[in-house]
Amino acid sequence: MTDTPARLLNLLSLLQTPREWPGSELAERLSVSARTIRRDIDRLRDLGYPVEASKGAVGGYRLVAGAAMPPLLLDDEEAVAIAVGLRAGAGHAIEGVDEASVRALAKLEQVLPARLRHRVSTLQHATLPLTRGDGASVDPRTLTVMAGAVTGRERLRFAYRAGDGTPSKRQVEPYRLVSTGYRWYLVAYDLDRADWRTFRVDRVSEPFATGARFAPRELPTQDAAQLLGASLARSGRPEHEVDVVFDAPAEFVAARLPGTLGVPEALESGGCRLRATSSDSVEWLAVRLALVDCEFTVRGPAELREYVRGLSGRLARAAAK
CATH class of the missing domain: 3.30.70 (Alpha-Beta Plaits)
Incomplete structure (x- = not known):
């Protein structure tokens, strides 16, 4: 294997298997010399991958925990399993992992090949989760579109259904996604109403990031969670x-x-x-x-x-x- 980048990726994929690899076995797997393996190990270390070498007649290498999280290489089955798990965590606002699930899912789905996105969707549609509270689950794809728009500071369009069932079309500057532990909300500046609004994500459909960039406006409160709390307090529910x-x-x-x-x-x-x-x-x-x-x-x-x-x-x- 003469293509150095491809060889490094294959080497990294092997090292991410939780075992120690003898240098001779790595060389045989990649059809190169033991000297080339040593040079490639040094290249991986320069890139931030903590590869540990063991001494001995044979010697071996293994990837260990480092101070920072290096990029991972996943095969198809691993990528699908992680995406399905993240969708479950994101779509049902699991306390403690909900917001992290959305961020990770947005990053993963951005690079998933079309064939794997189809497999993830098929698995998602074939399973039925047991929800809690009022059962207000959301489509993880809606969350990832919104998360991408928040991060990229892109204006967002979507259809919205109010609490009384009234439909409307909205164009907003998304600021933050906020989880209350059993529900997701979008805090955004509503361009048509020229004011800050909060939207229940389970009532959102057809979200579309327009690509139009915007400069974030200053919140009227300390943070998005406080603005959401004030909005819920004005909603007419008992305080x-x-x-x-x-x-x-x-x-x-x-x-x-x-x-x-x-x-x-x-x-x-x-x-x-x-x-x-x-x-x-x-x-x-x-x-x-x-x-x-x-x-x-x-x-x-x-x-x-x-x-x-x-x-x-x-x-x-x-x-x-």
Whole structure:
């Protein structure tokens, strides 16, 4: 194999198999000399791939964990498996991996060959996930189109269905995708209405990145999550003044709560306190607080306190059966 770039790619593909490769076996696989393998290993190291060599009569090479994540080479089956998994994580707003899934999926689908995109879509359509909450799942392709438009600062067009079913066509400057843990929202500047708007992604269809670039406008709030929270508070849903004390550091709690609930403040005791206005139901709030996985005390509102008390009793009785 005389084509150096192609040989390096084949060598890297072999090294990404979790095993140690003797230099002689690599040379035989690639039809080159052991000296060429040593030079190619040095080239990979120069490119940032941490290749470790073992000493001995035979000697061997293996790819080890490094300080940075180097590019990966995937075969067809591996690429399809990862894409399907990312779609599941992105399409149903799985807490903790949802936004990362969208970013990774957008990058992967950008380079997937057409034949593999077809296989991914076929698998996706042939499976039925068990959703939670109100079952408001979204098409991962919608998310990836939106994520690409946000990253590329491209104007976005789409069809939108309001809560009462009224259809409309929108042209926006997308700012951020925000996950609340069970729903996706797009925060964007609506060009036709000359104002900031939030859109439930499960109500969006036919998204299209126009290619027209824009300079990001200044948000009227501190960040996109705060703007979404204010928008939900104006939606007419009942608001709750949430006041909860956690027996855990603020950083621990903040990492396990949706950004729309705000940031907890640290207490001298080592715990933290969350005070926020939320339009989520008390049932959902109770579940989200419990999923933080630490002791907490609900100071308000009274409805949330009563629901948590009743829920804890039901769970205790269920565990005793």
